[in-house]
Amino acid sequence: MQQMKLIPKVDRVLEWEGVRALALRYPRALLLKTIRAVLDRLREDARHSSLAPEVFAEASIVSLVGRELADLSAPSLRRVINCTGVVVHTNLGRSLLPQSAKKALETMAFSYSNLEYDLKAGSRGSRHSHIEALLCELTGAEGALVVNNNAAAVLLALSALAAGREAVVSRGELVEIGGSFRIPDVMRLSGVTLKEVGTTNRTHPRDYLNAVTPETALFLKIHCSNFAVIGFTAEVEAAELVRLGNEAGVPVMADMGSGNLADLSALLPQAEPTVQQFVAAGVDVITFSGDKLLGGPQAGIVVGKKPLVDAMKKHPLMRALRPDKLTLAALEATLALYRDERQALIEVPTLRMLTAPFEELAARAKSMVRQLRRRLPDGIALSFQEGSSQAGGGALPLLELPTLLIEVRVPGLSPNDIEARLRNGQVAVLGRISKGAFLIDPRTVQDTDVADLAAALSALLENPHQG
Template sequence: MTLLKRIPKVDKVLEWPGVRELLARHPRPTVLAGVRDVLEALRAAVRAETLDEGELDEAAVTARIERELARLTAPSLRRVVNGTGVVIHTNLGRSPLAAQVRPHLDEIAFGYSNLEFDLEEGARGSRYAHVENLLRELTGAEAALVVNNNAAAVLLALSALATGKEVVVSRGELVEIGGSFRIPDVMRQGGAILREVGTTNRTHPRDYREAITSETGLLLKVHSSNFAVVGFTAEVSSQELVAIGRESGVPVMADAGSGSLLDLSRFGICGEPTVQEFVAAGVDIITFSGDKLLGGPQAGIIVGRAACVAPLRRHPLLRALRIDKLTLAALEATLRLYRDERLARAEIPTLRMLTASAAELRARGRTILRRLRRALPPQIRLALVDGISQVGGGAYPLLELPTTLVAVEAGGLSPQELEERLRRAPVPVVGRIHRGRFLLDCRTLLDADLPLLAESLREVADLNPVR
């Protein structure tokens, strides 16, 4: 208990020169909270007999208080290094924006804009006009509208087109995705009446035809998101569903989910229809996400026939679901890149990561290794190993992308201890543990991440000196 007596009182600590400097930089209540937290942690360490005597020196305690203040004052929403290999990682913010988006975003964020002002007419305008022509140009659709996410887009379409009416959906497409978002629940919220057809694994055109009555408002096709039904299966294509809809005079809606505007099949990424294919098939209303395969900000994009989009524009729910000026600015700048497919693939991070070849990633891995080794102490050991990446974001659930991984070892730390320390670093690093090794995937490590990664690894080394 001798060490407990050495732990100073709060008022004494506040008089230390180093702590007075902290008081000059931070509000007194914040410094006071930091001091109390550190002193309580020191007492707990003494009781657990895990504290070295030197940790009670004034300099050591002051440094610890400074680290605690950095933690207390850090923003809750922070930059994270994604080393998981999941490209569209929902928990890590999905798709990072292209660098070309930043100038337009800065310009709109830090000044006034013509968000809802028609500069030609000198009168009130529509915020949706800033992206509608681009979406029509890129998809071939007659009309377009944007809301705050794809769930909102589906809800708005159902509310505007099918309230009080039956919506026919294949039983195999009644999905639940992240956050307990269920298609049947959204349909009920939108006032639509669910009419299931087919079975979990097989649905035929006749199932839709037999379900259509005078009460039918929509035929709905839903993206399967993050699962796949394989084996003895059958589903009705968009073209077949449109033909059935035309026969009966019932509009067809498709929830396209991740919303790809590029055909990625030549890169070995197959099975995901593009938005343009849905439009070409004659689907009346298509909804999809802006922040998944599109590689833009979170948004729910709606394209389709003008006669079907018009009721959505007039619906009172639209105001509650509208997107803000920053989302519009980021989405517009992203969509402009799609006017040149080569530019989009090279500059939009999600597309660049998804289409990187195994050879490119191996070469990138060697470059990353060289850069990190130059910046790190010897107790951080790095090696390259082969592995698999995933698309994420509810797209291509069965697809495995060959990749190169950086295996990291740090002194005597276990992979679990290393993972925890990196996750809690000032610049958090998130990787994965596989077969007893902590791994970082070169596919999802951005160039701008490397200095941050080196900084976090150096901190781990400082906390874990060579034994």
């Protein structure tokens, strides 16, 4: 009870010089709410334990109020330094955009645009027109459209092309990906009846043909995303499924998931097929993501036969799923780089990070350590160990990319302590823990990150025994 008397009233706190300074920077309502919250916590703590007298001092309370105000006012969506080595990290926003998208975004964000206006005709236009020709040029498809993500593309395609009828899918492709996105659920939501064929590990051409009835609207092929079935397996490849579809008079739709536009077969030990290959195989409708292997903004892309794509454009769902001008601007700038694949491999960050060879990463790791050591105080130890990076984003699940990792050791801190403190720092740093060590993978660290990474590591020596 004696401690309760040390807790000041709100009116008194408002008169303190430090709080008056805060009042010049923050709205009064937020300031009052924060002061009350801080004082309420002090009362609660004082009821349950004996607190040091300095906790109730003016300087301590002003500091608590100031820190809480800063936390409340800080943007929730923050920059993160990705030291995990996962290139397309879904939890960290997936792909980094190429620099060419920056100017396009700045222009479109702060000016009016011809989003749905045909400047030549002087009349209303279509937002699809800004991307369709470029996508058709790059993929060889007859038609194309863009929605807000690949799940939306699948939902729209199924709703427009197969609602009220059946779609035939291999049991081995009935996947669930992040966020509990399940193919059977999407099919049910789109009004399509799922018809499973084959087994989990083996599906044959005859399975599709035996499933055809007058109600069959599509043969559907699904990318297996973030898992792989290995061993005694068999699947029907896209070209063979097209042949079966032609024989049965059934269109073929393929959800490619990651949507690769560059031939990476010579650069990676395991490469995915390209969208161009699926188009050349005759697949009628292909859906894929804009923000995975393509390396653009979040988007769902559809390419395929013009009559089918046009039917999707006219579907009522299209308005709910359409992309905004910023997505289209960033996607157009990214796609333009693929007109020269060599340029795309250099300028699209996702492709550049995925295809970086071990020798380049080893040199990068050693250069980073030299830069960090010049900035870090004594007491933080950095060393090297070989390891591997991952593609992430539901792409290439078996791919392991050799890399040279940087191990961080700090006296008095466990790897878990280091991880937690870096994650909660002024600029969040996310690495990984493996075999009892905290590790930084240079594959996903950008040149512009090094100074902030050094500052974050230096802060580990401040009160090092705080876990």
